[in-house]
Amino acid sequence: MINKEDKLMDDELVDDALINDELMNDMSINDELAKDIQVRLRKIAGQVKGIEKMVSSEACCKNILVQVAAARAAMNKVGGLVLERYTKNCLIHKDDPVEEEKIQELVSTFLMFLK
Numbered sequence: 001m002i003n004k005e006d007k008l009m010d011d012e013l014v015d016d017a018l019i020n021d022e023l024m025n026d027m028s029i030n031d032e033l034a035k036d037i038q039v040r041l042r043k044i045a046g047q048v049k050g051i052e053k054m055v056s057s058e059a060c061c062k063n064i065l066v067q068v069a070a071a072r073a074a075m076n077k078v079g080g081l082v083l084e085r086y087t088k089n090c091l092i093h094k095d096d097p098v099e100e101e102k103i104q105e106l107v108s109t110f111l112m113f114l115k
Contacts, residue, residue: 033085040078047071076114083110 051067092100
């Protein structure tokens with residue numbers, strides 16, 4: 001026969017397992033987002049080096065400006081991803097779906113503005 005203490009301990013273990021699963025899912029999402037940000041930053045660094053070479057070789061100013069605009073747009077995208085990561089890690093509380101929806105709407109608005 002299972003007593004109340006054993007039942008409570010089993011329930012706590014199940015709750016802990018669910019929380020750990022949620023954290024692991026959040027961690028994998030965060031890891032993917034962090035990797036995406038790092039890859040984008042490496043590409044941007046390559047773009048900047050390319051721009052430096054264009055300036056050194058006295059390339060057409062219009063072409064240089066096109067590349068500067070592309071690098072700036074890429075940085076805006078990275079900023080948006082960092083903002084998204086920040087909201088998921090620091091602002092959203094899993095127990096309040098209304099708050100989560102409002103924050104997601106705010107992030108979407110910022111991302112639209114950054115484009």
